[in-house]
Amino acid sequence: MFTYDPSQADDNSKIRFAIGDNVANYGALPSKSNIQDEELAALVTREGTWELATAAAFEMLAAAWAREVAVSFDNQSYGRQTPSQRYEKLAADWRARFGENSAHTELQGGTILLGFQQTWPTEYS
Numbered sequence: 001m002f003t004y005d006p007s008q009a010d011d012n013s014k015i016r017f018a019i020g021d022n023v024a025n026y027g028a029l030p031s032k033s034n035i036q037d038e039e040l041a042a043l044v045t046r047e048g049t050w051e052l053a054t055a056a057a058f059e060m061l062a063a064a065w066a067r068e069v070a071v072s073f074d075n076q077s078y079g080r081q082t083p084s085q086r087y088e089k090l091a092a093d094w095r096a097r098f099g100e101n102s103a104h105t106e107l108q109g110g111t112i113l114l115g116f117q118q119t120w121p122t123e124y125s
Helices: 011-019 039-046 048-065 081-098
Strands: 071-073 077-080
Touching: 011 039, 011 048, 039 048, 048 071
Parallel strands: none
Antiparallel strands: 071 077
């Protein structure tokens, strides 16, 4: 489903405005379709803020455009890799501006503490 209302301050409308996916049936995806409301809501849930969800939406668009075939005529390149690269840069810019989410942090090893500390007995009776 696609909804966009610039008079509303909901997360989906803010994301759509930022990524330029705000015209029904003329979306930012290579097929000209729009990103679905449910997909944007899932990005907000995963990322935690609409700003980081916007970065994730740019990453999603970069991946979608990267699948498009580049064509070259007479040493002139006409392709869709340029939009992919632009979306990658926009995603990186938004992440640099608004921070990273732990969903994008790689675990290199070690211990994860989940807000509590387990104590182990030193003696057994």
